[in-house]
Amino acid sequence: MSVIAHSAPTVTRRHTRHPVPDEVTETELVVTGQLPAELDGCLVRIGPDPIRPSPREHSLVGDGAVHGVRLGHGTALWYRNRWIRTDRVARDRGELPLPGPRHGLSDNANANVIQHAGRTLALGEAGVLPIELDAELESVARLDFDATLPHGFTAHAEADPVTGELFAVAYYHELPYVEHLVVGVDGRVRRSTRIEVAGTPLMHSVALTDRHTVLFDLPVAFDPHLAGAGSRFPYAWTDGRPARLGLLPRSASDADVRWFEVDPCYVFHPVNAYEAGDHCVIDVIRHERVFDRDRQAPGESAPTLWRWTADLIGGSVSAEQIDDIPQEFPRMDERRKTMPYRFAYTVAMQGGDSGVLGGSALLRHDLDRRDVAVHDFGPACVAGEAVFVPSGPFGAEDDGWLLTYVYDARDDRSRLVVLDAADFTGPPVAVVHLPVRVPSGFHTTWIAN
Template sequence: MSVVVHYPLPASQLDNRRPVAIESTETELTVTGRLPIELDGCLVRVGPNPIRPDRRAHPLVGEGMVHGVRLHRGRAQWYRNRWVRTDGVARDRGELPLPGPRHGLSDNANANVVRHAGRTMVLGEAGVLPIELDSELNSVARLDFDATLPHGFTAHAEADPVTGELFAVAYYHELPYVEHLVVGADGRVRRATRIEVSGTPLMHSVALTDRHTVLFDLPVAFDPQQARNGSRFPYSWSDARPARLGLLPRSTGTDVRWFEVDPCYVFHPVNAYEVGDRCVVDVIRHERVFDRDRLTPGETAPTLWRWSVDLVRGSVAAEQLDDIPQEFPRMDERRKTMPYRYAYTVAMQRGVSVLGGSALLRHDLDRSDVTVHDFGPACETGEAVFVPRGPFGAEDDGWLLTYVYDARDGRSRLVVLDAADFAGPPVAEVHLPVRIPSGFHTNWIVG
């Protein structure tokens, strides 16, 4: 199904990529509507926030900033934003560097923020180590999971909702392989497996079924010529590389089974699951990235696709589920690894940003239907997070939380939508006296 989302304002007015220059704490926050009392946690977004902006800089490297609003018992307690204390930020601000080991191509923890084993961590690309945050978003240490991590980590790990384990594939340009990592519920790496690949592919993420880790070995890889030319993130599209999915048995962690697909790139899977002899992998698929434009993945419009892997015949059937340009997919995390009904994405705005748009989409995959919540022509929203009302509720019994920037007043707000009334008015909005720039990932941190 195709939906047209209109953007009448000029791109220059909607551009929210400009970094924020100061750290702030705000405790007097205005709320319209009624915040659900069940929402007890912090909505945190992380993204690039260079201290010295340079339009030629790659967004996946360099300084990052976290933004968060703490909700508790129906109140918005505070908003905070803090630079992630990479070595470059600490040096610029005249502070001592964080304790802990170092690893990775660049000092670039700015891509994702997750909570695992009682720790809130900012993650980055190309093998950098996580940076731990405290409950007020201050950076406190670099982590190697109690010295159990063999090299670096990843920007996009996936948690199993049943076992509590964290699964990831870490890549680093000096290693002739990638590493499949399983971090136990205790926060220690319990398995690290070498996966043989050609060159060093950019593996941003993985997907999980109850039996396999799904690997994405696609045509973006480390480019030695870019590295020699001084690029801080020397990864580019390569027509010479094949595109393939890998199914790695979770029980053994060995013997990947590979399946060829048409050339493309996937930053973000939606979900994966197995039914009989078929493995279903839903993804946001880019035709090409980092080819004509080495600094952003915006050269082709990403859309929602499904790969159905026939485990008997060894074949893959590809189906486009929707033709709206979109990214940053989310779902009810309790249903990871199993069949599901709803997926939530951000409708991308062409010519403005690959990080956001004015509308969120809800895909009803059972009915092949899409519902739009458009915030209006002056607004930009980013990744939305589903928070269930309770541990055993229905898949649409809960709320979508997202940050929305409004170009009319230059400020942002936290918006709470009822998932069951997705196109309806917000349940509540927390109005911020500041702007939250376009960023990468957003997560709901409990604890």
């Protein structure tokens, strides 16, 4: 195993996760620097923001809320934050429930936001149906893709950059299998494949190559004892449960999944996957363990960047740790998904009140040179997931900008920070100063106009 060692950036524990109590709309935003005119869209952050906080609440189940800044014509047009209108939120606010179908025990779409088939969708774990958002981040309706979705959906679907199709694995504790789903560019499920698994594993994500969907069947699964005790997210580490990667040909059936054993671990987020000759390369953020000693939060081990290489002829997997800084929330140039790529961007993690949700620095991994650059915002700051936005459709892999929300404890406010990807360690190109704090959350998404 090859390891590149670095000193972890200095960070300071900050209270970034306590709820933001009010919905805010602000159209008079101060901008430092110059926003690129090419940035025409909305940067959206989603995460848990409980309306009625509980000191014992699981870190993944707070009421979903979105925060967004709309950019265009070199200006910041507005900032908005809105709770996702789940049944629980609608009842609390005395509003009518959202229209649309229901599935499962929860509708808490608090984990991710994507854009597909002309719709902006908030997604959640464990069979939650997508909730459509409008251009001003208001909740519109629950969706089941025009009644083509067999059951629930997933928190982390992946889009093929060439075909535009959406790939996902949905899991739900009442089903003795998981469902591999392909959503066409028309927004309808065109293929659903049952994948037999033991119990109900927590499959947060998938990865894509140009020929396969990569499945992560790892030792975190539904725990009926936790469910019986009232846990709103009853998934836990299961000793003895196998850890394996599955390669499912895109047009094949359950019987065609090829499984590869790996050492026990957990993966929330792959970076990318691609095939090179007789090998499949899968880059991931690997946790040694989650939801074991601490059933309420996934921060008990330091997640780091690893590469698995599956030998498609011999059936073995080699594992290599690429970097040892604790990090999460990997992003890349989405145009290079399923293909060999050079740059990956992650958040250097801190412990304490931010858990595994933020840190003071962003990392840029140059996977060709095997080095890492650090952009540290300072000990009073906490950055979230960064999104790469290319300057145009045909630009180089680092020809564009990184956008992220950064909380600054010195004034208890957040900023939208724009970095030049080619000058990663240099000063920001622009900073949009927000009137409130954006809590540490989950995923950040650029919704192009």
